[in-house]
Amino acid sequence: MSKLIIAIPSKGRLQDNTNEFFARAGLKVTQPGGARNYRGAIKGLDSVEIAFLSASEIARELSEGSVHFGITGLDLVHESIAEPEQSVHVVSELGFGSADVVVAVPKAWIDVETMADLGDVASDFRSRHGRRFRVATKYVNLTRIFFAEHGIADYRIVESAGATEGAPAAGSAELIVDITTTGSTLQANNLKVLSDGVMLKSQAHLVASRNADWSPTALAGAKAVLDRVAAEEHARGAKLVKASVRDRTSALRAVSRIGAIQPYSATPDSHLLHLLCPKEAVAECARVLIEEGAETVTVETLDYVFFKENRLVKALMDKIAA
Numbered sequence: 001m002s003k004l005i006i007a008i009p010s011k012g013r014l015q016d017n018t019n020e021f022f023a024r025a026g027l028k029v030t031q032p033g034g035a036r037n038y039r040g041a042i043k044g045l046d047s048v049e050i051a052f053l054s055a056s057e058i059a060r061e062l063s064e065g066s067v068h069f070g071i072t073g074l075d076l077v078h079e080s081i082a083e084p085e086q087s088v089h090v091v092s093e094l095g096f097g098s099a100d101v102v103v104a105v106p107k108a109w110i111d112v113e114t115m116a117d118l119g120d121v122a123s124d125f126r127s128r129h130g131r132r133f134r135v136a137t138k139y140v141n142l143t144r145i146f147f148a149e150h151g152i153a154d155y156r157i158v159e160s161a162g163a164t165e166g167a168p169a170a171g172s173a174e175l176i177v178d179i180t181t182t183g184s185t186l187q188a189n190n191l192k193v194l195s196d197g198v199m200l201k202s203q204a205h206l207v208a209s210r211n212a213d214w215s216p217t218a219l220a221g222a223k224a225v226l227d228r229v230a231a232e233e234h235a236r237g238a239k240l241v242k243a244s245v246r247d248r249t250s251a252l253r254a255v256s257r258i259g260a261i262q263p264y265s266a267t268p269d270s271h272l273l274h275l276l277c278p279k280e281a282v283a284e285c286a287r288v289l290i291e292e293g294a295e296t297v298t299v300e301t302l303d304y305v306f307f308k309e310n311r312l313v314k315a316l317m318d319k320i321a322a
């Protein structure tokens with residue numbers, strides 16, 4: 001019996017948020033051997049095993065199929081996996097670890113604002129200096145693809161393991177491709193992002209491997225995890241809205257236009273509505289309900305919303321069966 005193996009970041013920026021994500025879904029990750037043990041479990045789910053790895057290793061292991069699920073950044077998925085659609089399936093975005101992979105040049109390059117400008121500079125640079133300009137990055141594959149899409153071929157990549165933003169000032173490259181969140185590192189290094197230079201908008205995702213051994217036990221583990229993840233995801237995106245209206249049918253019709261639904265069959269009181277409403281439409285929903293005769297509308301935060309059909313499970317099954 002081969003268990004479901006979930007790889008989660010054991011260090012770095014994604015670690016704390018990942019633990020919070022599991023906690024929100026009601027899943028308690030345990031690390032029995034202490035922080036130095038790289039295997040763990042989820043309390044109460046015997047079909048699941050946890051592997052603690054770094055974010056970049058997780059992308060690689062997903063592609064190799066040595067883990068079933070992993071939590072990692074989309075940037076790493078696209079950088080480390082040649083044909084991501086073939087070997088992985090993105091289960092769900094997690095709402096943390098947001099960062100953009102960008103092309104940034106020295107602010108002093110006042111004539112360079114776009115990738116097209118950069119293309120012009122590339123050929124100029126070559127004829128003027130007798131060599132190609134250098135791009136410092138650890139996103140070698142993403143850079144090659146993006147530059148090719150913009151028809152830029154006159155450049156050389158200088159692989160950088162860290163402190164990439166320092167490369168232009170240090171003289172080891174002319175420009176960089178790196179990840180940015182607040183922009184303060186770019187700012188501190190006098191770099192600017194080209195207006196069409198955002199290569200990828202990344203955030204942390206739950207990713208499934210299509211190459212892993214999906215035994216019946218692993219599948220059962222995946223379903224158990226995804227039921228909780230989906231329930232939390234639904235709950236996070238919606239509010240429970242309660243109101244007593246003149247005519248339930250008319251009110252339901254009105255709120256359905258803004259995406260609110262009545263999740264379970266009618267409440268005993270023929271005027272009372274319990275609605276699941278998209279979070280961003282709550283104020284609009286309240287306004288409509290008041291027009292429909294409500295005196296008061298109350299809104300509650302939900303912990304979990306379980307649906308009979310789990311679209312996360314369905315999408316996964318489609319991808320691993322194919």
Ligand SMILES: Nc1ncnc2c1ncn2[C@@H]1O[C@H](COP(=O)(O)OP(=O)(O)OP(=O)(O)O)[C@@H](O)[C@H]1O
Pocket residue numbers: 011012013014054055056057072073074075076097098099179180181182202203204
């Ligand atoms: N501001 C940010 N800077 C860098 N990475 C970020 C940022 N915000 C979110 N991330 C995400 O975190 C990932 C990097 O995580 P981290 O640096 O902790 O691991 P790692 O570099 O892969 O680890 P290692 O290099 O030891 O293998 C990024 O690839 C990205 O998905």
Ligand SMILES: O=P(O)(O)OC[C@H]1O[C@H](OP(=O)(O)OP(=O)(O)O)[C@H](O)[C@@H]1O
Pocket residue numbers: 161162163164165178179180181182183184185186
């Ligand atoms: O736009 P900002 O909010 O300034 O964040 C971006 C910076 O953060 C990351 O480095 P990190 O501190 O993770 O160090 P690392 O290069 O060792 O991963 C990234 O490589 C950038 O340098």
Ligand SMILES: [Mg+2]
Pocket residue numbers: 012
């Ligand atoms: Mg890092």
